[in-house]
Amino acid sequence: MTSRKGSPSLGDHAPRIIAVDTYDIRFPTSREMDGSDAMNPDPDYSAAYLVLRTDAGDGLEGHGFTFTIGRGNEVQVAAIEALRPHLLGRPVAELCADPGSVSRVLIGDSQLRWLGPEKGVMHMAIGAAVNAVWDLAAKRAGKPLWQLLADADPAWLVSQVDFRYLSDALTREDALELLRAGRHGAEERRAELLRRGYPAYTTSPGWLGYDDEKLFRLAEQAVADGFTQIKLKVGADLHDDVRRMRTARAAVGPDIRVAIDANQRWGVGESVEWVTALAEFDPYWIEEPTSPDDILGHAAVRRAVAPVRVATGEHVQNRIVFKQLLQAGAIDVLQMDAARVGGVNENLAILLLAAKFGVPVCPHAGGVGLCELVQHLSMFDYVALSGTVEDRVIEYVDHLHEHFTDPVVIESGHYAAPTSPGFSAQMLPESIAEFTFPGGAFWAADLASSRAEVPA
Amino acid sequence: MTSRKGSPSLGDHAPRIIAVDTYDIRFPTSREMDGSDAMNPDPDYSAAYLVLRTDAGDGLEGHGFTFTIGRGNEVQVAAIEALRPHLLGRPVAELCADPGSVSRVLIGDSQLRWLGPEKGVMHMAIGAAVNAVWDLAAKRAGKPLWQLLADADPAWLVSQVDFRYLSDALTREDALELLRAGRHGAEERRAELLRRGYPAYTTSPGWLGYDDEKLFRLAEQAVADGFTQIKLKVGADLHDDVRRMRTARAAVGPDIRVAIDANQRWGVGESVEWVTALAEFDPYWIEEPTSPDDILGHAAVRRAVAPVRVATGEHVQNRIVFKQLLQAGAIDVLQMDAARVGGVNENLAILLLAAKFGVPVCPHAGGVGLCELVQHLSMFDYVALSGTVEDRVIEYVDHLHEHFTDPVVIESGHYAAPTSPGFSAQMLPESIAEFTFPGGAFWAADLASSRAEVPA
Numbered sequence: 001m002t003s004r005k006g007s008p009s010l011g012d013h014a015p016r017i018i019a020v021d022t023y024d025i026r027f028p029t030s031r032e033m034d035g036s037d038a039m040n041p042d043p044d045y046s047a048a049y050l051v052l053r054t055d056a057g058d059g060l061e062g063h064g065f066t067f068t069i070g071r072g073n074e075v076q077v078a079a080i081e082a083l084r085p086h087l088l089g090r091p092v093a094e095l096c097a098d099p100g101s102v103s104r105v106l107i108g109d110s111q112l113r114w115l116g117p118e119k120g121v122m123h124m125a126i127g128a129a130v131n132a133v134w135d136l137a138a139k140r141a142g143k144p145l146w147q148l149l150a151d152a153d154p155a156w157l158v159s160q161v162d163f164r165y166l167s168d169a170l171t172r173e174d175a176l177e178l179l180r181a182g183r184h185g186a187e188e189r190r191a192e193l194l195r196r197g198y199p200a201y202t203t204s205p206g207w208l209g210y211d212d213e214k215l216f217r218l219a220e221q222a223v224a225d226g227f228t229q230i231k232l233k234v235g236a237d238l239h240d241d242v243r244r245m246r247t248a249r250a251a252v253g254p255d256i257r258v259a260i261d262a263n264q265r266w267g268v269g270e271s272v273e274w275v276t277a278l279a280e281f282d283p284y285w286i287e288e289p290t291s292p293d294d295i296l297g298h299a300a301v302r303r304a305v306a307p308v309r310v311a312t313g314e315h316v317q318n319r320i321v322f323k324q325l326l327q328a329g330a331i332d333v334l335q336m337d338a339a340r341v342g343g344v345n346e347n348l349a350i351l352l353l354a355a356k357f358g359v360p361v362c363p364h365a366g367g368v369g370l371c372e373l374v375q376h377l378s379m380f381d382y383v384a385l386s387g388t389v390e391d392r393v394i395e396y397v398d399h400l401h402e403h404f405t406d407p408v409v410i411e412s413g414h415y416a417a418p419t420s421p422g423f424s425a426q427m428l429p430e431s432i433a434e435f436t437f438p439g440g441a442f443w444a445a446d447l448a449s450s451r452a453e454v455p456a
Numbered sequence: 457m458t459s460r461k462g463s464p465s466l467g468d469h470a471p472r473i474i475a476v477d478t479y480d481i482r483f484p485t486s487r488e489m490d491g492s493d494a495m496n497p498d499p500d501y502s503a504a505y506l507v508l509r510t511d512a513g514d515g516l517e518g519h520g521f522t523f524t525i526g527r528g529n530e531v532q533v534a535a536i537e538a539l540r541p542h543l544l545g546r547p548v549a550e551l552c553a554d555p556g557s558v559s560r561v562l563i564g565d566s567q568l569r570w571l572g573p574e575k576g577v578m579h580m581a582i583g584a585a586v587n588a589v590w591d592l593a594a595k596r597a598g599k600p601l602w603q604l605l606a607d608a609d610p611a612w613l614v615s616q617v618d619f620r621y622l623s624d625a626l627t628r629e630d631a632l633e634l635l636r637a638g639r640h641g642a643e644e645r646r647a648e649l650l651r652r653g654y655p656a657y658t659t660s661p662g663w664l665g666y667d668d669e670k671l672f673r674l675a676e677q678a679v680a681d682g683f684t685q686i687k688l689k690v691g692a693d694l695h696d697d698v699r700r701m702r703t704a705r706a707a708v709g710p711d712i713r714v715a716i717d718a719n720q721r722w723g724v725g726e727s728v729e730w731v732t733a734l735a736e737f738d739p740y741w742i743e744e745p746t747s748p749d750d751i752l753g754h755a756a757v758r759r760a761v762a763p764v765r766v767a768t769g770e771h772v773q774n775r776i777v778f779k780q781l782l783q784a785g786a787i788d789v790l791q792m793d794a795a796r797v798g799g800v801n802e803n804l805a806i807l808l809l810a811a812k813f814g815v816p817v818c819p820h821a822g823g824v825g826l827c828e829l830v831q832h833l834s835m836f837d838y839v840a841l842s843g844t845v846e847d848r849v850i851e852y853v854d855h856l857h858e859h860f861t862d863p864v865v866i867e868s869g870h871y872a873a874p875t876s877p878g879f880s881a882q883m884l885p886e887s888i889a890e891f892t893f894p895g896g897a898f899w900a901a902d903l904a905s906s907r908a909e910v911p912a
Binding site: 070079115118268290 | 498528530531534538565566568570571572574576577578580623747751752753756771773774776779780783
């Protein structure tokens with residue numbers, strides 16, 4: 001196959017996908033307690049990463065990944081590799097003209113479907129592959145993904161959505177109407193987005209492993225940097241949380257929103273007790289109070305803790321669960337994640353559901369590259385679907401951006417709109433080489449030094 | 457490590473787990489259209505299989521597996537292998553005295569948890585490993601698993617259950633009360649079980665790929681064999697289904713229950729229309745009308761199609777979704793699966809939830825070895841929890857039992873109670889050798905012959 005590279009006119013066919021390269025990339029973030037919370041004390045932020053290579057001869061590749069937190073990243077890579085036969089040999093132009101066709105083929109493989117369906121390792125692998133196709137499509141179109149989506153014909157966008165299991169809440173006709181309505185004023189919003197960016201909030205001050213001094217200092221700094229919302233991890237110990245919440249509120253004053261995040265630590269009763277105990281500090285939302293699978297549980301918590309808002313989504317497995325969270329009135333804030341569900345196509349469905357129900361989307365980000373990806377989806381939503389940034393913020397965490405070719409830019413508490421073509425999904429080759437597990441330079445050295453510490 | 461085998465007294469420790477062997481086993485079932493349905497036209501029934509070996513020197517091993525339908529079985533094997541570090545070196549006696557401790561460690565690995573949580577590939581891998589521990593525990597106790605569970609102290613059984621995310625529907629105290637109440641009359645029911653077995657129903661006549669003549673003949677035969685319920689796959693084409701349902705009803709007469717199974721083919725509206733169109737043939741239940749994730753959808757279907765019962769469960773990912781199906785009044789029949797959730801421990805939670813809500817459990821089975829496993833759970837439930845077989849039947853499919861050392865025995869439409877120690881999970885070594893993919897004798901020959909067919 002290598003012989004085809006650089007020979008786009010060779011043979012009787014249009015350019016095709018000639019390779020699906022995969023990488024197990026892990027960053028040793030657990031050593032600094034970055035990213036620590038009540039359920040994830042020591043994450044090593046990782047990516048099960050793929051590159052679609054073509055014989056188009058234009059140097060363009062499609063990059064995509066699933067974010068994981070360390071162990072098991074190799075399982076996620078194996079899942080991506082299981083998709084390879086569906087991708088290899090596909091004509092690039094057709095693929096990029098209709099990424100939904102890839103999504104349908106991958107989700108529709110009946111044997112692979114058994115491993116979900118549409119959830120967990122296999123579904124996240126599909127999401128990574130689908131996102132890689134969108135990255136390639138946007139690069140070929142010469143546009144950042146948000147702009148490709150915002151420029152697209154509403155009927156074509158609707159054709160990219162799988163309405164199976166949604167039609168009791170959102171029909172094809174509903175979607176078309178929402179997207180057509182989203183066109184009104186889109187040009188003004190695009191200009192506004194390019195001028196001001198999209199509002200962000202920051203989780204960087206509030207990791208559970210940070211001491212109070214560091215929390216206070218980083219919370220003050222966040223306000224100085226222009227953020228109007230911060231977030232604190234809670235849920236390990238109530239006494240600690242009361243003290244930390246008091247510290248955070250003292251640092252930021254009464255006008256900055258302070259969200260709290262329990263990372264699924266509690267049951268329904270415990271959620272209500274804990275949030276009630278922290279209510280005096282005016283938490284803006286409680287995020288992931290309980291299992292992401294517990295739709296009725298979230299609805300019960302929401303009824304009990306109002307006016308504190310209930311937020312979830314980073315672990316919500318697919319559009320069907322989001323549909324029900326909205327139908328049940330279980331959430332005030334929908335926290336879409338770019339790399340948990342089946343990629344851009346399913347996130348279009350989720351954005352449409354949120355628009356239909358009038359619930360603001362405040363995406364989950366952080367990890368590795370989640371900020372880079374999800375900004376595109378929110379920016380599309382602002383320009384051409386919901387048409388507003390009111391009560392909408394994208395999470396921002398200041399980790400690992402240096403490994404990307406088109407890293408996010410934060411200015412005055414806003415994400416600057418990306419202008420490079422693609423989905424901002426591409427890592428630097430030297431980062432991939434260094435942090436590939438276990439053979440990359442960092443891990444090889446790490447393994448050698450830990451061996452040296454063990455007495456013979 | 458091999459040197460330790462057969463030397464139980466060697467060293468200063470009790471016997472431990474010394475190996476976790478894994479196998480990718482696939483049977484070419486798609487070639488006969490066995491197992492074909494509206495969503496799974498060509499399954500190759502497969503098992504991601506593990507064997508726990510110890511240095512106890514007693515020859516006992518723990519066997520467990522995840523059932524899959526072919527492609528992706530290697531991903532499932534990779535997920536089981538990711539659990540190996542948590543199992544290797546664990547003391548066998550402690551492990552078998554408290555399988556819940558293994559379940560907690562595996563589910564509690566925060567990095568692996570990110571890949572679910574508690575759903576899909578990673579969770580099924582945990583189920584396979586946990587079930588292997590139970591197989592070993594029952595063999596060491598010299599009892600079939602159903603009897604080990606039925607003999608166990610209620611407080612110990614409760615200690616085996618993870619109540620996280622359940623306590624708004626089922627508390628530890630509820631569980632203890634249910635299990636204590638289940639003791640009344642347990643001895644009589646045990647004797648009855650050993651005498652009569654546990655009622656079964658058969659899916660073998662109703663695969664979607666069978667023609668009408670075969671359907672009629674197999675349905676007649678099922679009644680002659682003593683079954684009082686059969687099941688038909690539906691959902692591909694309504695005209696065909698009307699004809700097939702008429703054929704089935706003609707074959708079995710009015711008194712045999714005929715369940716129908718759409719394997720998630722429909723949305724809510726379509727489910728209602730389709731079931732309504734088949735109502736004249738008196739379907740006993742509609743199984744998997746829509747996505748297993750759609751709790752509110754099942755509740756809506758149930759309200760619309762009564763008195764036809766709604767059943768689901770074979771793809772329900774965990775106890776949290778079952779809890780909500782019960783809370784929402786979404787199902788009449790709970791179809792537990794032995795190898796989809798996190799193993800025996802989570803299935804104890806699910807049986808307790810069903811008992812609390814008074815909903816009958818009619819397990820999913822078939823595939824590879826699912827009948828062998830799940831019979832133990834239903835028999836425990838009958839003897840020592842729900843205390844009844846009224847409206848309860850275990851699915852039976854006549855596939856692939858010949859590959860097991862302790863295959864199920866069906867007599868007059870009933871599962872005979874197994875008496876061999878263990879969880880009936882163990883495959884014959886020669887079956888493993890022949891059907892290991894892709895290197896086993898069958899697949900190697902298959903590959904060679906398909907190569908031979910391709911012109912050079």
